Structures are given as structure tokens and as C-alpha cells.
Amino acid sequence: GAVVSQHPSWVICKSGTSVKIECRSLDFQATTMFWYRQFPKQSLMLMATSNEGSKATYEQGVEKDKFLINHASLTLSTLTVTSAHPEDSSFYICSATQGGGGYTFGSGTRLTVV
Amino acid sequence: GENVEQHPSTLSVQEGDSAVIKCTYSDSASNYFPWYKQELGKRPQLIIDIRSNVGEKKDQRIAVTLNKTAKHFSLHITETQPEDSAVYFCAASIGGNTPLVFGKGTRLSVIA
Numbered sequence: 106g107a108v109v110s111q112h113p114s115w116v117i118c119k120s121g122t123s124v125k126i127e128c129r130s131l132d133f134q135a136t137t138m139f140w141y142r143q144f145p146k147q148s149l150m151l152m153a154t155s156n157e158g159s160k161a162t163y164e165q166g167v168e169k170d171k172f173l174i175n176h177a178s179l180t181l182s183t184l185t186v187t188s189a190h191p192e193d194s195s196f197y198i199c200s201a202t203q204g205g206g207g208y209t210f211g212s213g214t215r216l217t218v219v
Numbered sequence: 220g221e222n223v224e225q226h227p228s229t230l231s232v233q234e235g236d237s238a239v240i241k242c243t244y245s246d247s248a249s250n251y252f253p254w255y256k257q258e259l260g261k262r263p264q265l266i267i268d269i270r271s272n273v274g275e276k277k278d279q280r281i282a283v284t285l286n287k288t289a290k291h292f293s294l295h296i297t298e299t300q301p302e303d304s305a306v307y308f309c310a311a312s313i314g315g316n317t318p319l320v321f322g323k324g325t326r327l328s329v330i331a
Contacts, residue, residue, distance in 0.1 A: 137316035148308060148321045149263070156316065198262060200319070208253070208312075208319055210262040 107133045109201050111211025118189055120218055126184045128199035128211045134179035135201035139208075140172075143196040155182055189218045221246040223311050225322025232299050233330055240325045242309035243291040249311040252285060252292045253319070256305045263308060267294070299329045 108131040118124050128138060137156050141149040153169075155161040155176035163169045173185040182201075186193055198213040222245040232238050244252075250271035255263035269276045269283045269292065276283050280299075285292040296303055306326050310319040 139318045148323045151318050151320070154316075154318055196260070202316055208265075212262050213260070215260065 107201070107203075107207065107209040109135070109199060109209045109211040111199055111214060113214055114212060115215040115217075117217045117219060120190055121188055123185055123187045124189055124216060126186075126197055126199075126214045126216075128182050128184075128201065130180045130201050130209070133201075133203055133209075135182070135203065135209075136179065137202050138176055138182035139200040139202070140174060140182075140184050141198050141200065143198065143213075149198065152184075186216065189216070191218045194218045221249060221311055221313070221320040223309060223320050223322040225309050225325060227325060228323065229326045229328070231328045231330060234299060234301060236299055238294075238296045238299050238303070238327055238329075240294045240307055240309070240327075241291060242293070242311075242322050243289075244311045244320075245290070246311070246313060247287075247290065248313045250314050251312045252283070253310050254281075254283060254294045255308045255310065257308060257324075258305050266307075296327075299327075301329050301331050303327060304329045 110129045140152045143149045152167045153161045153163045155174045157176050157179045161174035176182040194217050199211040200208050225242045253268035256266050257263045267281050267283050269285050280297045282295040306324045308324045309322040312319045
């Protein structure tokens with residue numbers, strides 16, 4: 106079946122630094138990638154939607170200059186958390202779709218900002 | 220935009236009993252309704268899904284029902300086992316390249 110590889114699985118960074126998270130679709134072309142954030146004991150909240158070769162669409166309240174999304178190819182999308190702060194500590198997870206109602210999730214990245 | 224409500228937020232059942240989780244959605248254009256099981260620190264795992272042209276779907280101990288008129292869908296787990304204990308999320312989408320919108324989740328505890 107469809108597989109999305111997400112790296113890193115966990116990362117600890119210092120406040121003020123940037124962190125890049127990668128999601129790769131291994132055996133299919135992901136026309137659209139979604140990025141979600143999940144705080145402890147909460148649901149998955151959509152941050153942004155990205156389509157290959159175009160700018161991402163961010164949800165209300167998500168700072169596009171802080172969460173940089175690049176979807177340069179049909180198999181790779183990246184999320185960069187810039188100038189990270191402790192309140193950005195969360196579980197970040199990507200989801201890819203080829204359309205048609207099927208969604209494949211990455212394994213998630215646990216970000217801790219100290 | 221779509222809004223998905225999920226109830227209850229927590230559910231405890233005795234092993235062997237049934238568990239039912241209910242969700243409602245707001246966008247009548249939604250046509251895909253998956254259910255996910257998530258264990259701590261892991262990705263959501265699809266356990267069953269249903270599309271709007273179907274009213275019910277069953278896979279062994281798990282079933283999902285959909286009422287398009289009322290805009291609600293439910294997850295039914297029969298003969299629950301301790302390993303069913305997890306957080307369950309419902310979701311909805313209008314299909315194509317649109318995102319899933321998730322409910323707030325239900326923490327299911329199956330007591331042996």
C-alpha cells in the first residue's frame with residue numbers, strides 16, 4: 106500500500122532555532138500534502154494544505170512566515186518551523202493524497218523546543 | 220467550512236461489551252467518513268471508512284453506519300477486547316484533494 110515516510114521521528118531544539126520536517130511518498134505521487142499539528146490529548150488540527158509546485162494554503166491562525174511549507178516535487182514536502190519557541194512543541198504529522206478519498210499518514214514528528 | 224463533532228470524549232466498557240462512538244458533520248458535501256485508531260505517539264491507523272453512497276459497512280467486529288439526512292455517522296465495536304483501548308477519531312472530507320477534518324476524539328478504555 107501507499108507509504109509516507111516522515112523524518113525525523115523526534116527532535117529537540119533550542120528556542121529560536123529552526124527545524125525542518127520531511128515527508129516523502131515512497132510508492133506514489135502525492136498531488137496534495139496536508140500538515141497537521143496535534144497537542145497532547147487533543148485532535149489533529151489542520152495547519153496547511155500544499156499542492157506540488159504551488160504555494161501552500163494555511164488555515165486561519167497559522168502563521169505562514171513561521172511554518173514554511175515547500176512541496177517542490179510530487180514525492181517530497183517539507184515543513185520548517187522557524188524561530189521555534191516552547192509553545193511550538195507538538196506532534197506534527199503529514200498526510201498525502203492522490204485524490205479519490207485515500208489518505209496516507211506519515212509517522213509523525215515529536216518536536217520539543219527547550 | 221466543515222465541522223465534525225464527536226461524542227463521547229471518554230468511554231469505558233467491560234471486556235466483551237459493545238462500544239459506540241458517534242459523530243456529526245456540518246457540510247452536506249462531505250462524502251468520505253473514515254475512522255482512525257491512534258495509540259500514543261503514533262500515526263492514526265485507519266480502521267474502517269464509509270462513503271456517502273453506502274449506509275453501513277462492517278469488518279469483523281467493527282461497523283460504521285452513516286445517515287446522510289441527519290449528517291451523522293457512528294462506529295460500533297462489538298466484543299471489545301483490552302487491545303481495543305486507544306483514542307478513536309472520526310473524520311470527514313468532501314473528497315478530491317481536500318483535507319480530512321477530525322473530530323476531537325474518544326478515549327476508549329476496555330476493562331478486563
